[in-house]
Amino acid sequence: MVTGATAIILALAVPSVGAALIACAHRAPNLRETVTLVTATILFAVVASIAPEVLAGARPQARLLEVMPGLEIAFTVEPLGMLFALVATSLWIVTSLYSIGYMRGNHESHQTRYYACFALSLASAVGIAFAGNLFTLFLFYEALTLITYPLVTHHGTDEARRAGRLYIGMLVGTSIVFLLVAIIWTWTVAGTIEFEAGGILRGKTSNTTIGGLLALYIFGIGKAAVMPIHRWLPAAMVAPTPVSALLHAVAVVKAGVFTVVKVVVYVFGVDAIAGLKSVDWLPFIAGFTIIAASIVALRSDNLKRRLAYSTISQLSYVVFAAALLTPLSVMGAALHIAAHAFGKITLFFAAGSIYTAAHKTQVSELDGIGRRMPWTMGAFAVGSLSMIGLPPAVGFVSKWYILSGAMASEQWGAVAVLVAGTLLSAGYLLPIVYRAFFVRAAAAGAAHEAHGEAPLSIVVALSVSALATVALFLFPDTLLALSRQLAGTG
Amino acid sequence: MNIASHYSYWVTMFLVIGGLYIVIARGNLVKKLIGVAIFQTSVYLLYIAPGKLIGGTAPIITEQFQVYSNPLPHVLILTAIVVGIATLALGLALVVRIREAYGSIEEDEILTRDRDGER
Amino acid sequence: MITQLPILQVVIPLIAAPLMVLLRHGTAAWLLAVGVSWASLAIALGLLSEVAGGGLVSYALGSWPPPWGIEYRVDSVNAYLAVIVSMVAAVVVVYMRRSVAEEVPQEHHYLFYSMYALCLAGLLGIALTGDGFNMFVFFEISSLATYVLIALGRDRRALMAAYQYLIMGTIGATFFVIGVGLLYLMTGTLNLADMAARLPDVTDPRPVLAALAFITVGVSLKLALFPLHLWLPNAYAYAPSAVTAFLAATATKVSVYVLLRFYFSVFGETAVFRALPTGSILLALSLAAVFVASVVAIFQGNVKRMFAYSSVAQIGYITLGVSFDSATGLTAGIVHLFNHALTKGALFLLLGGIALRAAAMRFDDLRGMGRLMPLTSFGIVLGGLSLIGVPGTVGFVSKWYLVVAALEQGAWWIAFLVVAGSLLALAYVWRFVEAAYFHAPDPKMAAGPGEAPLSMLVPAWLMIAACVYFGLDTGLTLGGAGEAAQVLLKGKW
Structure with missing residues (x-):
């Protein structure tokens, strides 16, 4: 049994070493993919081995080195980080399986670079999850942006290059101009940037400064895709679908909202800023993003674009929940990070599966596809339920807590936003399921329609993630325990 | 302030401004170098003039003389002259090479030729 | 002795x-x-x-x-x-x-x-x-x-x-x-x-x-x-x-x-x-250097000239640190002296490797360099990241201290300008990335020799490695710069 500190270092080292091995094995695709799968499995085992300690209330720590006086690369595993790491690493296994089918099925080039960058981005995501202070978090946050750039621009086309520009420009731009200044400002005001339960800014500065800092953080964390810093996410959809699935539904965007929740809980302190006039604008921004992104999703015919805007909307649920500043809603925010991850990855898997098998990208082309691809569209339906927040999917659990938080603090406007968001998400997802299963395909060229299910590894992957979505609804104990610890209600 | 007693400074300033003017206003590379040389010469004057005391002698310690001129500026300026000569020589050597490469020593013509070369 | x-x-x-x-x-x-x-x-x-x-x-x-x-x-x-x-x-x-x-x-x-x-x-x-x-x-x-x-x-x-x-x-x-x-x-x-x-x-x-x-x-x-x-x-x-x-x-x-x-x-x-008002004058000139030179750099057709303009901008950061006239500001300036020497030295060394094959150093000549000279190109990207100030590189250390120095004086707008300058650096560094990685190499060039010789690559990568090392372990550089700043502020020599 490894101790917490060793496990943290291992969790960073395993995917990095994996990436190196993947690069070495570039001549033997089968070996390379085996390395990826083995690395993913070991990583998950290592991360999961820390979980019991955290659930028992311990906070394992590891300190690497002091970069500047007072600035350390240090790691502390707390409940929220544990949750994020568990979600990201468990889904990496599934995604690796899926990648094999997808990359081979679509004859993609540069597969070694793809798998190596993927492993490194997981290392960055784990670094973000376990970061013990803002500096470490920022370090891995930037690393994640840079290491995913080759994945986003994988195809090397002009379109990919333009999307890559938007991606790197918006993410690095906001993080340097707003987030970095916010971190340094926090440092000069609070004298520390270590995460501490209850917040480090409590009583250190004026309410106006708190408001200004919060704005810098919210708009500096571009990965959270709060409008108007959301354009990079639809642009990033030029990437191969597994990238969109794991990175732009789980690792990257969740790193964003994770950072938002982490900053609200551990830098500002939930009860320290609850009711402050200078921070009451945040729910409006997040609420606006929920509604506006849903409306855009409703009007998009391109399936991946629709899912991307759905992601923007769902991410803002997390920000919104955190912004309500009640223990229950913070719990809901943490839960929603996990819930949305499982649901959305299933939806992306399905989209990629359709593309691989049928080469279709538009919603309007999907009439009757459910009959030829029952597993894919079945999983899609489960994912949709989770997005909307209906049982028996895990999305129901998180929405329940967010709503309870809003109701308990009698924020009726917030309740209205949540209800409207739910209706809208039903509006943009259910018609797809309906089309797939209940609309008969228009008689088109038989050759064009002659396809069955996607390759086996794709089907297995998306079935597993759909199953997990349901399983987490039935057995949400670990999730609940972790998020309770975070909100301090356990 | 007595203008007459400061006349060496006036000469110095005149040379500084005159030299700089030539550097800026002339397009001929050799003329520019002459401007630089004049500009540098002004500094020699700036250093040497204050070292001279009227009635002073060379600093030879004997009982006969009480007033000495400061010899240090002379030594300094000897060095500065060497530097100035070296700069001028190098500058002229460069101009020769430029003339070989471009066939001209007029700044505007050279710049035009470079621009044409870019196209 | x-x-x-x-x-x-x-x-x-x-x-x-x-x-x-x-x-x-x-x-x-x-x-x-x-x-x-x-x-x-x-x-x-x-x-x-x-x-x-x-x-x-x-x-x-x-x-x-x-x-x-x-x-x-x-x-x-x-x-x-x-x-x-x-x-x-x-x-x-x-x-x-x-x-x-x-x-x-x-x-x-x-x-x-x-x-x-x-x-x-x-x-x-x-x-x-x-x-x-x-x-x-x-x-x-x-x-x-x-x-x-x-x-x-x-x-x-x-x-x-x-x-x-x-x-x-x-x-x-x-x-x-x-x-x-x-x-x-x-x-x-x-x-x-x-x-x-x-x-x-x-x-x-x-x-x-x-x-x-x-x-x-x-x-x-x-x-x-x-x-x-x-x-x-x-x-x-x-x-x-x-x-x-x-x-x-x-x-x-x-x-x-x-x-x-x-x-x-x-x-x-x-x-x-x-x-x-030396401080204010120096401040204004430094900020002008950062912005004007960076913008000019973005529009250069020649890679070496682009990084030369970037040097003018980076010198602006050094003098900006000096203009604060504070211990932190001076430390920032002096440490950037070291950091920029490392970064720019490394970048120009790597560009020298490219100059062996594309003497004109125009962006068009860089097509496909990512494939032809992978080590050289990747080194330039790392050096570029240091110019931008990405954490883990020396550039970040300088930028951190500059922003702290600005915030210490309550000059938050300078803090924003400092980081906004990084965005311009991002723009010109990315021009290299796109030129080197998003085009197929010219067939004429592809037929030529591959990487730069080892005697050039090793020194260049030594400096790039130092860029990363001193970005993570700043005891030596920051310690030296801090001490130098203290000595300077004491006034007596």
Whole structure:
């Protein structure tokens, strides 16, 4: 049994070493993919081995080195980080399986670079999850942006290059101009940037400064895709679908909202800023993003674009929940990070599966596809339920807590936003399921329609993630325990 | 302030401004170098003039003389002259090479030729 | 032996230069240059350890005691600088062999190394001397050598670049010597420490102010402070690759040191920053440098010129740190001195590798470099990230301290401008990324040889590795810079 500190270092080292091995094995695709799968499995085992300690209330720590006086690369595993790491690493296994089918099925080039960058981005995501202070978090946050750039621009086309520009420009731009200044400002005001339960800014500065800092953080964390810093996410959809699935539904965007929740809980302190006039604008921004992104999703015919805007909307649920500043809603925010991850990855898997098998990208082309691809569209339906927040999917659990938080603090406007968001998400997802299963395909060229299910590894992957979505609804104990610890209600 | 007693400074300033003017206003590379040389010469004057005391002698310690001129500026300026000569020589050597490469020593013509070369 | 270190630091390269001319043999001259550069590094490190913790080494040249004779006066500020200069020299000299063989005609090799040794002697001399006029002489020694080195570039535009630098550089050095002359007239001494002690007794402040103005303008020309930077882009763009790397990493840095020395150790912080608006002027010029030069860099067609303009912008960051006139600000400026020397040195070294295959260095020539020269291209990307200030690189350390210094003074708008400058850096660095990685290589180029030779790659990557190492372990750099800042702010030399 490894101790917490060793496990943290291992969790960073395993995917990095994996990436190196993947690069070495570039001549033997089968070996390379085996390395990826083995690395993913070991990583998950290592991360999961820390979980019991955290659930028992311990906070394992590891300190690497002091970069500047007072600035350390240090790691502390707390409940929220544990949750994020568990979600990201468990889904990496599934995604690796899926990648094999997808990359081979679509004859993609540069597969070694793809798998190596993927492993490194997981290392960055784990670094973000376990970061013990803002500096470490920022370090891995930037690393994640840079290491995913080759994945986003994988195809090397002009379109990919333009999307890559938007991606790197918006993410690095906001993080340097707003987030970095916010971190340094926090440092000069609070004298520390270590995460501490209850917040480090409590009583250190004026309410106006708190408001200004919060704005810098919210708009500096571009990965959270709060409008108007959301354009990079639809642009990033030029990437191969597994990238969109794991990175732009789980690792990257969740790193964003994770950072938002982490900053609200551990830098500002939930009860320290609850009711402050200078921070009451945040729910409006997040609420606006929920509604506006849903409306855009409703009007998009391109399936991946629709899912991307759905992601923007769902991410803002997390920000919104955190912004309500009640223990229950913070719990809901943490839960929603996990819930949305499982649901959305299933939806992306399905989209990629359709593309691989049928080469279709538009919603309007999907009439009757459910009959030829029952597993894919079945999983899609489960994912949709989770997005909307209906049982028996895990999305129901998180929405329940967010709503309870809003109701308990009698924020009726917030309740209205949540209800409207739910209706809208039903509006943009259910018609797809309906089309797939209940609309008969228009008689088109038989050759064009002659396809069955996607390759086996794709089907297995998306079935597993759909199953997990349901399983987490039935057995949400670990999730609940972790998020309770975070909100301090356990 | 007595203008007459400061006349060496006036000469110095005149040379500084005159030299700089030539550097800026002339397009001929050799003329520019002459401007630089004049500009540098002004500094020699700036250093040497204050070292001279009227009635002073060379600093030879004997009982006969009480007033000495400061010899240090002379030594300094000897060095500065060497530097100035070296700069001028190098500058002229460069101009020769430029003339070989471009066939001209007029700044505007050279710049035009470079621009044409870019196209 | 230890007591002779300051003079050995200067004299070894100075004697080596004529020796190389006598040898008349390229390889022999190079071997001598390697020995000289490494010996310089050893001596500089020895000096640094000697003065660590606030020590001071005073060396009387020819045993004439100061203030009458020339004094070499070493404290942690100039020992730190000597280490930067000789460290870059020690790395670049290894690289020179192949790069110079490709870019300079065979019969000029021994002269090239001779000039390089002179330039090194001049730069180290400026760093160590404690005498105003001696500083001028070393300024000219290094500058004259530099003009020759630049003129050895392959492109004929190198000649014009050298000529323009000669004119501007001579004007700058002469302004500097006018300033020193005025100070000499008012204090009767050329020894800088002695001068600092006597300046408060000067009754007529006007010539002293004039001296301050002359020295500021003269040195600013040398360090390419915006808008006196016009000589720099062409000089860097057309000089031989090794020369560009060496100059970009050392020459401007030494000039910044001279400015610091005169501001803090001679005139005194109170006279320069409290009584005069020097800080505000320097601040405005630095910010203008960052923004104007970065924007100009984005629109360059030539990669070397682009990074040359980036140098002007980065020098703006250094002087920005100085303009705050605070311990943090100075630390930021001095640490960026080191960090930028590493980053830009490495970048120009790597570009030299590309110059072997695409002499014109236009963006069109870079197509597919990511595939043809993967190590070189990746190194340039890493160096570019350091220019942007991504955490984990040295650039981040500088930027962090600059922002802290700005926030300390409550100047949050400066903090935003500092980081906004990084965005412009992102824009021009990404031009390289897109050129190198998003195009198929030209078939003509693809048929040529692959990576740059090892003797060039290893030194370049050594510096890139240092960029990352010192971005994560800042004890040495930040410690040295912090100590230097303390010494400067104390005022006494």
